[in-house]
Amino acid sequence: MILTSGLQKVFCAGLDITEFYNPNPDRLSKFWTTLQDTWLSLYTTSFPTVSVINGHSPAGGCLFAMSCDYRVMVGPNYTIGLNETKLGIVAPKWFQDTMVAVIGQRKAEVSLTTGKMYTTDEALQIGLIDESLPDANSALKKGTQFLNNFQKISPWAYKMTKDISRQPTVQWLIDNKQKDLDFVIKYMQSPTVQKNLELYLQSLKK
Numbered sequence: 508m509i510l511t512s513g514l515q516k517v518f519c520a521g522l523d524i525t526e527f528y529n530p531n532p533d534r535l536s537k538f539w540t541t542l543q544d545t546w547l548s549l550y551t552t553s554f555p556t557v558s559v560i561n562g563h564s565p566a567g568g569c570l571f572a573m574s575c576d577y578r579v580m581v582g583p584n585y586t587i588g589l590n591e592t593k594l595g596i597v598a599p600k601w602f603q604d605t606m607v608a609v610i611g612q613r614k615a616e617v618s619l620t621t622g623k624m625y626t627t628d629e630a631l632q633i634g635l636i637d638e639s640l641p642d643a644n645s646a647l648k649k650g651t652q653f654l655n656n657f658q659k660i661s662p663w664a665y666k667m668t669k670d671i672s673r674q675p676t677v678q679w680l681i682d683n684k685q686k687d688l689d690f691v692i693k694y695m696q697s698p699t700v701q702k703n704l705e706l707y708l709q710s711l712k713k
């Protein structure tokens with residue numbers, strides 16, 4: 508499966524920030540549970556996945572890209588990263604662990620604490636993406652080539668290997684779904700967090 512965008516310059520703008528601003532707890536609860544379940548499904552697919560990142564990919568967009576097996580990004584003008592601290596919010600543990608699995612503990616910690624958005628070249632250098640291509644068509648071709656490798660791999664061997672590799676992060680979320688949700692609901696009711704989100708939303712308006 509290839510995950511890509513039909514938009515001109517945005518792969519995925521991340522989660523809808525307006526869902527976190529002055530949230531209704533019931534609605535936020537459904538929103539977050541849906542996100543948890545969607546991520547669990549994507550991170551544990553029984554088939555190979557590639558993200559063809561053909562535009563900017565902040566926060567939740569970066570999470571979805573990192574959850575695929577392989578990342579091909581169109582360069583040089585787009586950016587990718589977990590920028591939550593720039594919004595004055597915290598990337599939950601499973602977002603952070605997904606990044607650690609891709610680029611390692613040290614680089615992930617620097618990336619997460621600074622909320623850095625990496626250019627395609629920078630992302631390639633730290634291993635956040637696997638390949639950089641100059642245009643969307645060649646990126647799609649590369650992504651398809653990666654998937655073709657699996658014609659010669661046993662689906663069972665593929666799935667078992669991926670499960671072993673991803674199990675700690677997956678199991679943590681399965682075991683802590685409610686705790687993770689409670690944290691988000693409580694955290695989003697903090698006046699400081701709400702002020703930060705208000706300022707960030709204002710900064711996005713043109």
Ligand SMILES: CCCC/C=C/CC(=O)SCCNC(=O)CCNC(=O)[C@H](O)C(C)(C)COP(=O)(O)OP(=O)(O)OC[C@H]1O[C@@H](n2cnc3c(N)ncnc32)[C@H](O)[C@@H]1OP(=O)(O)O
Nearest residue numbers: 517520521522523524525563565566567597691711712713
């Ligand atoms: C413990 C809790 C953890 C919660 C975790 C959250 C993870 C997240 O995913 S938070 C979301 C982080 N996303 C961002 O920071 C992206 C912000 N957006 C941008 O940087 C840019 O919009 C863009 C680079 C993606 C695209 O730039 P472009 O110039 O094409 O688009 P704009 O004209 O700036 O945006 C159009 C329009 O959309 C609004 N908007 C953009 N992104 C979001 C978003 N993620 N949520 C809600 N609204 C968004 C933006 O304000 C504009 O609105 P108006 O048309 O009303 O001006």
